[in-house]
Amino acid sequence: MKNGKISVLVVDDSALIRRLLTDLINGQKDMQVVATAPDPLVARELIKRHNPDVLTLDVEMPRMDGLDFLERLMRLRPMPVLMVSSLTDKGSEVTLRALELGAIDYISKPKVDIVSGMTAYQDLIAEKIRTCAAAKVSAKTQVRQAQEAEHRARAVASSSHQVSYRSTEKMVFVGASTGGTEAIKAFLIDLPADMPAILITQHMPENFTRTFAERLDRDCLLRVKEASHNERLLPGHVYIAPGNLHLEVSRSGANYMTRLLDTALVNRHRPSVDVLFLSAARVAGANAVGVILTGMGRDGAEGLLKMKQAGAYTLAQDEASCVVFGMPKEAIALGAAQEVLPLADLPARVIERLGQRINRV
Template sequence: MKSNKISVLVVDDSALIRRLLTEIINAESDMQVVATAPDPLVARELIKLHNPDVLTLDVEMPRMDGLDFLERLMRLRPMPVLMVSSLTDKGSEVTLRALELGAVDYIAKPKVDIASGLQGYAELIAEKIRACSQARVASRAGHKASDQAQLRAQAVAASRKRTSYSTTEKIIFVGASTGGTEAIKDFLIDLPADMPAILITQHMPENFTRTFAERLDKLCTLRVSEAVHNQRILPGHVYIAPGNLHLEVTRSGANYMTFLHEGEPVNRHRPSVDVLFYSAARVAGANAVGVILTGMGKDGAAGLLEMKRAGAYTLAQDEASCVVFGMPKEAIAVGGVDEVLPLTQLPSRVIEHLGQRINRV
């Protein structure tokens, strides 16, 4: 008989990491490690044997690369996967590719003193495993994402407008967490180049946000970059909150400006969606559109409510299209959402709303 606990299979070539993750997971009353594996080939047999609820997966391992294993796994037996990656440029690139292939989330290994660092992450690791166990898993492996990305990047390069935009009053704010990297890509990818400026907070560490922005910039007609402090916000551009810095919008005369700071974490996050959304309510008011996407926890719910109270139009991704429905669910529960839609309908609804607003002016 299968236990009520969340069963976890730990796959990592490091005996130290396997032991530490096992200790952290087994210390929680609602989860347990059913087996560990030093490489994907051993893991494959253990998956058949134990049918785990969640798999933690390292990237660089002997006998088979973690990404190759993940791609095969998501094609043949889709299941919730939590990547364990390094806090490096290479690690961020590989992790984003893993999320494209269908991994639910990731946990970053500390750069130094792994033992104490992972112990410090114990609560976060447990939370992520719980979220993974409830996640809607959809394989992207069969979609030949890399081929599609290359074709789209070529089309964007050929069609992207090199216009110098003037300022506009309209501005869009987006918040996301677990599952958000792919949701944000899907939200942005078909938006036209003449959109109002878009500010985004996605829960990610340093290095990851820059790599994420660079990948999006190659795929989107909009210009996408990691936000810089005290930067003029222009239409046709997307600004991603840097890892470990809060992003806010401020005013300088007629212009919207970025404001980055190292304030205390909010809802245990820096950057925090609530910090961005509260600034949107203060500064942009009814000229703002707020969008909350898939994610674990409640970050952004209170801020989106404040935006709505200030006159902003607010949307949430629906449960069926979310990887994890936590953040949209909390925003809906507190009354902060005007409309709930599938991810595929959010871009066109934002465009429609902005067209209606502009026509009324």
């Protein structure tokens, strides 16, 4: 920080966007734009000169693509990056790739012709910059990723022979926010194909969740899809809460079903982790395992506590492996988590606990 303020470098090829972002960021008392750059090559020199706390980065720019620059940056000089892009179907794929490469968060570009919403946008980008400044960032290397995958595979293999997963009663419920896209992938990627149904709420816009589910489906043994309303929950399937809709579990006779709700925001979010976890406590009880992962805020903490009180087994990601230790920290403070583990150890522990669950209809 410089002068007690979060220092920000804005990188965008549009002079108008650079000026607008500068004005919005400098309007906050705890942050300031130390420089702006029209492309990554200029940004590279400005990073050396100013050593900013946070970088805002556009995707489509001259001389070097934003993703190419991000990949090099996170390998050679890792720092908190906030992607600024248009939230379109095309942009969602690109933005998810940016998160995969190490960006902390993302936000849509400000719409310069809509003045009425600019105050809300200013508050949102300021919140995301604060989150980025507080986040943990480390170099993304192929060696480290391979080591993590090998560790997860060994951990899962050590537990998977102990249990049989096929069940229409047992379920896993997962909640995450900032840093959650990669944490969820790490959690799911080595789970076996015959796991019980897994329901996930990740804070994400509505035009991102389908793309997110499709990317996970390509990488995982499990079948991953964006949840639809009133569908039966099946073993071997993962259901992602759609953006802008709450996801709940409900019961219809002997079957567990999804339920999507277009109701009020909870903890400023829709979908909300608390909404999912509270439904798990009501409907699934001791047949559930709850997992809360990296994220800013406290969404999911109360719900995880209710799950624990209803007989579910509850776990939280530990601080060292979180990008942002907000949601897990709040859950731990409430006594909602029965275990706190590194991300790499969570899949095997969930498998082990599923083998000990007792079906209660």
